[in-house]
Every structure is written in structure tokens, then in C-alpha cells.
Amino acid sequence: DANVNPKKTTVLFRGYSASHFSGGQWNSGGSCDKETEPIRNEQYLSTYPPKMSILEDVIHKMKTPVVYLNITxxxxxxxxxxxxxxxxxxxxxxxxxxxxxxQDCSHWCLPGVPDSWNELLYAQLLIKQHQMLQQ
Structure with a gap:
């Protein structure tokens, strides 16, 4: 916080992305090759990671504004x-x-999920530009 000039710098932080291993983790036989559809029912989503709540709390307490791209x-x-x-x-x-x-169940295929991250980033940059022009 102390070393950032918010008038000259925009701080962006992209959150943690989910992995989807079934039957174990990446190093213990986890797999995802049978997954062909996205999750459509929220009840099947994993629990929101506690580390993300901690991160969000830290971001909210910062003096420097942080554009948080919550992709979790x-x-x-x-x-x-x-x-x-x-x-x-x-x-x-x-x-x-x-x-x-x-199997790689933690990285992402293109196009798709990373493209959505880019759209979020682009939207935030446009918002920031609009705010600067209004001043």
C-alpha cells in the first residue's frame, strides 16, 4: 500500500481458478477426461475456498484501490x-x-475460460479509462 500511487497506478488482481480432479488430485490419480458439460446446477459447485474470503478481506482493507477480477x-x-x-x-x-x-485438470483450453478473463480485464480497463476522462 505504502509504495503505490493510486493516481498513477491501477492495481489489478485476478483470483484463483478452480481445478476439477475427480478421484484424487493431480498426483494421486485424479481425472477429468469424462467431463463434457459445464455445471449447470449451483448445488454441484464446490465450496467457496476459505483462502478467497481471506484474500477479499485483505483487498477491502487496503488503502490502494484494487480491481479484483474474481474468477473463482x-x-x-x-x-x-x-x-x-x-x-x-x-x-x-x-x-x-x-x-x-x-491428466491436466487445472489448466484451461483456449478459446473459452481464459477469453472470459480477458473480457473482464478489458471491461475494467474501459471503466478505468471512462473514470479518468470524467475527472
Missing amino acids: RMTDYRKDAHPSIYRKRNLTEDERRSPERY
Whole structure:
């Protein structure tokens, strides 16, 4: 806070994005290759991470205004948007024998979820520009 001049600097913070491993985490057999549809019913969403509530509390207490791009809940809906077993072309022999053991359920496919993040960022930049022009 002490080292930021809010008249010259815009502070942007993008929140945490959800991963969607079923049956374990990335290093213990978790998978997402059978996910083909987004979550449509909120009751199936995961619990909002406590670390995000802590982060939001810190942001609200800061003197410097922070543009918070909260993508946590938004990405929670998109369990179908991970590369899973299709994350790379040149698989090793071990990966070819059992691709289900080498799934990427934390990164995102393009286009899609990251494009939405860019839209949020662009909208915030336009809002900031409009505010500056009004002064």
C-alpha cells in the first residue's frame, strides 16, 4: 500500500481458478477426461475456498484501490474446459500406455475460460479509462 500511487497506478488482481480432479488430485490419480458439460446446477459447485474470503478481506482493507477480477466461482462451473488427456501431442511411451494417469485438470483450453478473463480485464480497463476522462 505504502509504495503505490493510486493516481498513477491501477492495481489489478485476478483470483484463483478452480481445478476439477475427480478421484484424487493431480498426483494421486485424479481425472477429468469424462467431463463434457459445464455445471449447470449451483448445488454441484464446490465450496467457496476459505483462502478467497481471506484474500477479499485483505483487498477491502487496503488503502490502494484494487480491481479484483474474481474468477473463482466463474471457473468452478467449467469442469469440462480442461485439456485432460489431450494436453499435449507428443506423449511418452508411459503416457501412451495409461493416459488417464497424466491428466491436466487445472489448466484451461483456449478459446473459452481464459477469453472470459480477458473480457473482464478489458471491461475494467474501459471503466478505468471512462473514470479518468470524467475527472
